Each structure stands twice: as C-alpha cells, then as structure tokens.
Amino acid sequence: MQKNLTIENYIGDLSSNKSVPGGGSAAALVGALATSLTAxxxxxxxxxxxxxxxEKENKEMVDKTLEEALKYNDILLEFMDKDGEAFLSLMNAFKLPNTLEEEKNIRKAAIDKGYENALNTPLKLAEESLKFYPNIITACKYGNKNVISDAGxxxxxxxxxIESSILNVKINLNGVKEEKVKSEINNRCAEILSKALEYKNTAEKMVDQFLK
Incomplete structure (x- = not known):
C-alpha cells in the first residue's frame, strides 16, 4: 500500500517508470498534508x-475541527491507493482479448467501466477535499496565531x-462518449474549483491581515 511506504520509497516509486503511483496518488498525499497541517x-x-x-462554543468548535482533521488524514490517504487501483483496472481492461466479437464486447464494457472508475476516484477526492476547506478557515480564525502561516x-x-484531482478527472473524460455525462461532470468540476478558489482566497486574506 502506497500510504505505508516511507517517504523516500514513495518518492522513489513516483520518480520511476512505474505506472503507479502517479499524479492522482500525489494529489491525495498533498491533500493529506493539508489536513495534517490543519490538525x-x-x-x-x-x-x-x-x-x-x-467561549464554550468556540472551544467546542476547535475541538470538533481537530477531530475532523485527524479523520480526514485517513480519508485522503486512502485515496492514494484508490487512485492506483482505478488506474490499473483501466489498464487491465485494455489488455483483454480483442479478437472475437464477444471478446470485443467484454473488453469495451470493461474499458468503459475502467474510465468511469478512473474519473470518479479523483472527482470524489476533489469533493472530499472541498468539504474539508471550512476547517482550514476555522484554523485561520481560531488557531494559534504563532502558526497561522501553517494554516495558510x-x-x-x-x-x-483539488486542482490536480480535477485535472485527472478531465483526462479520463476523454474515454466518455456521452456528451451529456461529460457536460455534467465538467460543470461539477467547475463548481468545485470555483468554491475551492473562494475558500483559498478567504484563507489567504485572513493570513495576510494577521501578518501585516
């Protein structure tokens, strides 16, 4: 499992000619770094x-957000392996026999399913990451001001x-034939990016105001 590798071994694998890990796994790791810094x-x-x-309610908010951050560490690390599994599933589908008509149909169905998994995995990663963003805003507002730059x-x-995950969604959209489905996914990606940018800009302003 990629999440159990040492940093040195993971970087070695990522640098090699292996197909896994790749960009999706790296995106998940970066997300986990964000949640762990928040924690x-x-x-x-x-x-x-x-x-x-x-006030009591603010203490409870901080405590709850810390728990959330620790929970998300595990959630995002799981995506490191989920991404590799989805990619390998797609690659294996392309290797299926392609001579007889029945084989062609089976292979096509497997490839279609592979593309679906390959784009849904990073899309779910982007969505889960977006859900976490309010916790970073809370960190900027209520966190120890000596480490507010870490919240930034x-x-x-x-x-x-999130940006990296959306990129991985879009490259796998090339395997989707239905234009309606492609349009819906592209619209969802745009919504996620827009909201993420809004959160990022808010956090940046909060950090900058304190550092001035």
Whole structure:
C-alpha cells in the first residue's frame, strides 16, 4: 500500500517508470498534508492561553475541527491507493482479448467501466477535499496565531490537491462518449474549483491581515 511506504520509497516509486503511483496518488498525499497541517494548528491551540479564553462554543468548535482533521488524514490517504487501483483496472481492461466479437464486447464494457472508475476516484477526492476547506478557515480564525502561516500553507496545499484531482478527472473524460455525462461532470468540476478558489482566497486574506 502506497500510504505505508516511507517517504523516500514513495518518492522513489513516483520518480520511476512505474505506472503507479502517479499524479492522482500525489494529489491525495498533498491533500493529506493539508489536513495534517490543519490538525497541527489545532493541536498547538488546544490548552493554550488564547484557547482557554474562548467561549464554550468556540472551544467546542476547535475541538470538533481537530477531530475532523485527524479523520480526514485517513480519508485522503486512502485515496492514494484508490487512485492506483482505478488506474490499473483501466489498464487491465485494455489488455483483454480483442479478437472475437464477444471478446470485443467484454473488453469495451470493461474499458468503459475502467474510465468511469478512473474519473470518479479523483472527482470524489476533489469533493472530499472541498468539504474539508471550512476547517482550514476555522484554523485561520481560531488557531494559534504563532502558526497561522501553517494554516495558510494547508490552504494552498488543499487547493493544489483539488486542482490536480480535477485535472485527472478531465483526462479520463476523454474515454466518455456521452456528451451529456461529460457536460455534467465538467460543470461539477467547475463548481468545485470555483468554491475551492473562494475558500483559498478567504484563507489567504485572513493570513495576510494577521501578518501585516
């Protein structure tokens, strides 16, 4: 499993001529770095003086967001393997026999299914990452101000994860023949990117205002 590799071994595999891991796995890892940095901000917030001065509801919000960040570490790391599995499934479909008419039909169905999985996996990654973004905004607002720059880095990394995931969706859209389906997925991708950019810009402004 890719998520269990050492950083050195993972980078070695990513640098090699292996088809897995690839860009989708790297996007998931970058997303996990964003969620873990967010968790770090809150771990360095809980119990500090500023935290103790929070109203009860704000303390509860910080505690809940920390739990959410830790949960998302696992969710996004899982996508490192899911991406590889989807890609290999598509590649295996192309290797199926293609001589007899029945073989051609079986192969075509497998390829269609492979493309569906290959684009749905990064699309789900982008959607899950987008769901996490409000937690980074919370980190910028309530997190320990000594590490607010880390909240900013988390925001940039999560945006990179989402942009990269959408790119992987679009390349696999080439295998989809139905124009209506392609249009719907492209529209969803545009919505995700637009909302992610809005979150990123908000976080950036919050960080910049404090650092001035």
């Amino acid at each position: 770090m901000v809150f771990n360095l917030t809980v119990g500090k003086k500023a935290y103790e001065e929070f 880095v988390a925001s940039y990394l999560l945006y990179a994860c």
